[in-house]
Amino acid sequence: xxxxxxxQQGRHPFPKFQKTMTEVAAxxxxxxxxxxxxxxxxxxxxxxxxxxxxxGKLGMWLFLxxxxxxxxxxxxxxxxxxxxxxxxxxxxxxFLNEKLGAINTGVLLxxxxxxxxxxxxxxxxxxKILVGMLGATLGCAAMFLGVKSVEYSHxxxxxxxxxxxxxxxxxxxxxxxxxxxxxxxxIPAILSxxxxxxxxxxxxxxxxxxxxxxxPLLVSGLCFFAGVGLGNILEGGEHHDEHGAGSHAHDDAxxxxxxxxxxQGVATAEKATVETADExxxxxxxxxxxxxDVAVTKEEEGIPNSKVNNQGMAGLFFSIYYCMTGVHxxxxxxxxxxxxxxxxxxxxxxxxxxxxxxxxxxxLYWHLVDFIWIYLFPLLYLIT
Amino acid sequence: MxxxxxxxxxxxxxxxxxxxxxxxxxxxxxxxxALTLDHKRIGxxxxxxxxxxxxxxxxFALAIRIHLWNPNLDPEAAWLSNATYNRxxxxxxxxxxxxxxxxxxxxxLGNFLLPIMLGTKDVAFxxxxxxxxxxxxxxxxxxxYTLFSSGIDTGxxxxxxxxxxxxxxxxxxxxxxxxxxxxxxxxxxNFIVTINTMRPPGMTWFKMPLFLWAVYxxxxxxxxxxxxxxxxxxxxxxxxxxxxxIFDPALNGDPxxxxxxxxxxxxxxxxxxxxxxxxxxxxxxxxxxxxxxFGYRMIAYSSIAIALFGxxxxxxxxxxxxxxxxxxxxxSALTFTVSIPSAIKVFNWLGTMYQGTVALNTPMIYALAxxxxxxxxxxxxxxxxxxxxxxxxxxxxxxxxxxxxxMMGGTLVAFLxxxxxxxxxxxxxxxxxTAGILSAAIVFVGFNLTFLPQFVLGTRGMPRRYxxxxxxxQQLHQLSTIGAMTLGLGLLVxxxxxLHSLFYGKKxxxxxxxxxxxxxxxxxPPPHDNFSSPPTVGDPYDFTSVEYDGKTGSYFKKKK
Ligand code: HEM
Ligand SMILES: [Cu+2]
Numbered sequence: 001x002x003x004x005x006x007x008q009q010g011r012h013p014f015p016k017f018q019k020t021m022t023e024v025a026a027x028x029x030x031x032x033x034x035x036x037x038x039x040x041x042x043x044x045x046x047x048x049x050x051x052x053x054x055x056g057k058l059g060m061w062l063f064l065x066x067x068x069x070x071x072x073x074x075x076x077x078x079x080x081x082x083x084x085x086x087x088x089x090x091x092x093x094x095f096l097n098e099k100l101g102a103i104n105t106g107v108l109l110x111x112x113x114x115x116x117x118x119x120x121x122x123x124x125x126x127x128k129i130l131v132g133m134l135g136a137t138l139g140c141a142a143m144f145l146g147v148k149s150v151e152y153s154h155x156x157x158x159x160x161x162x163x164x165x166x167x168x169x170x171x172x173x174x175x176x177x178x179x180x181x182x183x184x185x186x187i188p189a190i191l192s193x194x195x196x197x198x199x200x201x202x203x204x205x206x207x208x209x210x211x212x213x214x215x216p217l218l219v220s221g222l223c224f225f226a227g228v229g230l231g232n233i234l235e236g237g238e239h240h241d242e243h244g245a246g247s248h249a250h251d252d253a254x255x256x257x258x259x260x261x262x263x264q265g266v267a268t269a270e271k272a273t274v275e276t277a278d279e280x281x282x283x284x285x286x287x288x289x290x291x292x293d294v295a296v297t298k299e300e301e302g303i304p305n306s307k308v309n310n311q312g313m314a315g316l317f318f319s320i321y322y323c324m325t326g327v328h329x330x331x332x333x334x335x336x337x338x339x340x341x342x343x344x345x346x347x348x349x350x351x352x353x354x355x356x357x358x359x360x361x362x363x364l365y366w367h368l369v370d371f372i373w374i375y376l377f378p379l380l381y382l383i384t
Numbered sequence: 385m386x387x388x389x390x391x392x393x394x395x396x397x398x399x400x401x402x403x404x405x406x407x408x409x410x411x412x413x414x415x416x417x418a419l420t421l422d423h424k425r426i427g428x429x430x431x432x433x434x435x436x437x438x439x440x441x442x443x444f445a446l447a448i449r450i451h452l453w454n455p456n457l458d459p460e461a462a463w464l465s466n467a468t469y470n471r472x473x474x475x476x477x478x479x480x481x482x483x484x485x486x487x488x489x490x491x492x493l494g495n496f497l498l499p500i501m502l503g504t505k506d507v508a509f510x511x512x513x514x515x516x517x518x519x520x521x522x523x524x525x526x527x528x529y530t531l532f533s534s535g536i537d538t539g540x541x542x543x544x545x546x547x548x549x550x551x552x553x554x555x556x557x558x559x560x561x562x563x564x565x566x567x568x569x570x571x572x573x574n575f576i577v578t579i580n581t582m583r584p585p586g587m588t589w590f591k592m593p594l595f596l597w598a599v600y601x602x603x604x605x606x607x608x609x610x611x612x613x614x615x616x617x618x619x620x621x622x623x624x625x626x627x628x629x630i631f632d633p634a635l636n637g638d639p640x641x642x643x644x645x646x647x648x649x650x651x652x653x654x655x656x657x658x659x660x661x662x663x664x665x666x667x668x669x670x671x672x673x674x675x676x677x678f679g680y681r682m683i684a685y686s687s688i689a690i691a692l693f694g695x696x697x698x699x700x701x702x703x704x705x706x707x708x709x710x711x712x713x714x715x716s717a718l719t720f721t722v723s724i725p726s727a728i729k730v731f732n733w734l735g736t737m738y739q740g741t742v743a744l745n746t747p748m749i750y751a752l753a754x755x756x757x758x759x760x761x762x763x764x765x766x767x768x769x770x771x772x773x774x775x776x777x778x779x780x781x782x783x784x785x786x787x788x789x790x791m792m793g794g795t796l797v798a799f800l801x802x803x804x805x806x807x808x809x810x811x812x813x814x815x816x817x818t819a820g821i822l823s824a825a826i827v828f829v830g831f832n833l834t835f836l837p838q839f840v841l842g843t844r845g846m847p848r849r850y851x852x853x854x855x856x857x858q859q860l861h862q863l864s865t866i867g868a869m870t871l872g873l874g875l876l877v878x879x880x881x882x883l884h885s886l887f888y889g890k891k892x893x894x895x896x897x898x899x900x901x902x903x904x905x906x907x908x909p910p911p912h913d914n915f916s917s918p919p920t921v922g923d924p925y926d927f928t929s930v931e932y933d934g935k936t937g938s939y940f941k942k943k944k
Contacts, residue, residue, distance in 0.1 A: 008721075011772075043510075044505070045504065045505040045507075045508075045510065046582075051581055052580070055508040055509070055577050055578075055581045055582070056582045058576070058577045058580055058581060059508065059509060059512075059573055059574075059577045062573045062576060062577070062607055063573060066569055066573070066608075066610070066611040067611070068606055068609040069608060069609075069611035069612055070614055071615070072615075073610065073611075073612050073615035073619070073645055074615060074617060076621075076641075076645070077630050077641065079632075079637070082642060105534045113851050114827075143525070147443060162624065162627070162628045162629070163628040163629035163630075163632070163635050164626070164627025164628075165626065165627065165630060190416055296449070311596065311635055312629065312634075312637075313636060315629060315633060315635060316628075316629050316630065316636055316637065319622075319628035319629055319630055320630070322621065322628075323628065323630075327615075327618075327802040330838030343640045355548060
């Protein structure tokens with residue numbers, strides 16, 4: 001337990017109190033507290049750059065610990081329900097498009113690289129590279145969200161909704177009227193337009209600073225739509241074919257990676273339910289049980305896989321899916337905000353070898369967000 | 385972060401008139417407080433907010449006790465309807481736990497004292513500190529909204545499935561708790577970093593005042609446990625907004641999982657409440673006995689031990705919720721182990737007083753009351769931790785009495801003791817000691833009168849959270865109600881004593897009690913930057929060099 005604080009290791013012979021002494025002697029000028037030996041980037045209550053950096057770093061690590069614990073609640077829920085109803089997870093994960101998941105994994109991994117590079121660039125005071133790398137990270141984040149929007153909107157359209165709102169999946173299901181994808185694109189579209197105007201403005205006034213800020217913002221706006229486009233090619237095309245063929249069973253025709261969950265699920269689900277029923281812990285079996293009350297009504301008796309294809313089973317999986325990926329997406333958006341803040345600071349050339357803590361710490365945060373996705377991807381998409 | 389005050393503020397006193405210049409008159413105007421980054425002002429704002437919440441929770445408490453004066457066997461004739469009663473006790477519990485007791489010592493006293501005890505200018509992240517305060521205010525607003533909409537009637541524990549079905553404003557309350565949780569997390573994070581990186585030269589870990597050890601242990605729990613509460617209440621809010629079903633048996637979800645999640649936070653949270661209180665008592669015992677603390681290292685280690693063991697016992701709240709037998713036995717056994725570090729502390733405090741020069745002033749009387757009440761509270765916890773007895777006592781008034789003894793008799797009484805102890809430092813004013821002792825005496829009598837009968841009620845089978853009861857219980861309930869009134873009176877006296885001191889109190893000397901920690905080496909109240917000359921770090925419990933000076937009425941440290 002003998003961790004010494006920097007101040008104890010005698011690096012500074014009490015600079016702060018020497019300051020206070022001179023300050024007391026000096027006549028009051030409204031603010032007798034500006035320390036002449038304190039550069040602007042060093043907060044007034046810190047003794048030196050190192051103490052400031054160490055504090056920021058420790059603070060960020062602690063924050064990451066809280067983030068992990070925050071997600072751990074949902075991972076726990078995941079483990080509990082998967083353990084109890086493995087067949088549900090198999091049935092449902094077939095509805096997730098692992099190609100889109102894989103692309104997003106790649107995008108995030110790449111953004112980790114650019115983020116790490118940004119940290120290096122900030123230490124070396126390479127402003128151009130720094131802004132570029134931060135912009136690339138921001139772009140990757142936007143692309144991730146673009147792909148995610150396609151995934152979400154597609155699922156909402158066919159009723160793959162959480163819990164109570166889950167719609168049992170049947171063949172020839174009618175498609176939703178609402179175009180959820182358009183709704184999700186509204187805000188990014190507005191933002192992109194604003195960024196475009198901002199960029200034009202920065203060109204007009206020929207301000208290097210504004211160009212440096214506006215450029216990455218505009219690019220990331222476009223990246224979102226690149227993500228949407230990419231997602232649509234992989235998911236939307238499939239979506240159309242379904243419609244054309246009037247059937248969900250499109251996979252054989254297209255040699256698609258995942259088999260039709262409705263067909264494939266039957267075997268596994270049937271098997272698994274019997275197994276769990278033997279151990280007497282099946283919730284599906286109990287005829288008067290809660291699941292049957294809520295989910296399988298008279299009219300729905302004809303639906304395929306009715307034992308798992310209902311609100312209490314598949315619906316619960318999608319609850320977990322949306323909670324985990326949704327909270328993760330919120331973290332991506334939070335990361336984008338702080339990266340934008342960094343871009344502004346970087347464009348003002350504020351960072352240098354003694355002051356790069358903010359880039360470093362945001363980098364740590366960003367790696368954690370990636371890291372969580374690395375777990376989410378196999379746990380949700382790659383079950384079968 | 386170049387200047388601590390915002391540019392909008394004006395300095396009214398110049399620093400060279402040192403004694404007159406302090407953090408309270410450093411600058412003035414509403415914004416100089418609302419936007420301050422000074423830990424002392426943030427601490428004072430917390431103090432005001434927390435005392436307000438305490439008052440609010442107290443009003444609900446009195447409403448509960450007045451209602452229970454009669455058995456209310458006919459709900460029509462009762463003062464409060466059953467539905468209202470449910471709302472009143474829920475709001476009482478939720479306000480007291482989330483808005484008052486959890487932030488009480490760390491956020492109010494801790495914020496004020498921690499940097500001064502460390503001899504630094506501020507906490508590591510002053511803006512985050514102000515942010516925590518505003519998160520707390522936002523949480524308060526959410527609760528205020530709850531209060532003025534349909535209330536909340538689930539009990540402070542929000543157990544599902546009722547909390548999913550309830551018609552009351554559960555969403556607002558849970559979001560309020562979520563936000564308050566983040567306020568608490570950021571305070572803890574700030575304190576850990578400050579203690580780790582900003583200790584002055586010469587202050588090794590074992591030269592730290594024990595209050596800081598306690599706050600450090602508390603912060604660890606705040607950082608490690610609160611996020612789990614955050615996700616739990618968030619899922620509960622989603623349960624109500626979009627019916628995710630994770631905790632909803634109607635959708636195949638599992639309410640017992642909710643209880644696990646909830647208690648995984650809320651048991652450690654009881655240590656968030658008690659550990660800083662124990663830290664206060666360590667300081668009070670030693671300063672007012674004018675004798676070094678007995679067993680410094682054991683007290684320091686036991687704080688950390690409590691923080692860590694506290695994570696392993698949450699299941700003792702769920703013995704009757706349907707867990708595997710083995711699980712209950714393990715949780716029961718672990719529960720007994722946590723009581724060991726608590727007992728260590730009690731023995732060390734007694735050892736500190738032994739052969740000391742005990743000054744029976746207001747803070748010390750509160751500290752003595754703490755030891756007595758906390759011991760009863762802790763010992764009755766053992767009855768609840770034992771499986772066989774808990775089957776009978778669970779969800780009875782015995783539990784109610786147990787946690788009031790530890791939370792109110794423990795944390796609140798220690799908080800009051802600490803408030804009186806550091807009041808001269810915080811405000812620069814001395815209070816009337818006799819009146820203070822009187823308040824402590826009334827609080828002590830009133831408290832025991834309120835809650836001792838509840839132990840008896842509980843063992844006889846009076847269930848908690850009921851708006852009515854059989855006639856046999858009426859006498860004990862009435863005793864309890866009389867006690868609650870007395871307790872309220874005692875708190876009122878305490879409040880008046882402090883208020884009176886603000887206007888008529890003598891000017892406080894630098895070190896009125898003879899403490900040896902660093903906060904007694906700066907003027908009262910402290911200057912804006914805490915110290916006008918460098919403090920020398922020594923043993924925080926070495927009283928041999930602290931001497932009384934009759935002229936100034938202050939203690940001072942002999943220069944070696
Ligand atoms: C000293 C060792 C302690 C032990 C062995 C202990 C044990 C227990 C047990 C077993 C219960 C569950 C009773 C039941 O519901 O059947 C309980 C409830 C409770 N305890 Fe403690 N406790 C201790 C200290 C504390 C402290 C220090 C606090 C707070 C400052 C505290 C606050 C609470 C609260 C609030 C509850 C009731 C929660 C509720 O159901 O609303 N306890 N305690
Ligand atoms: Cu507990």
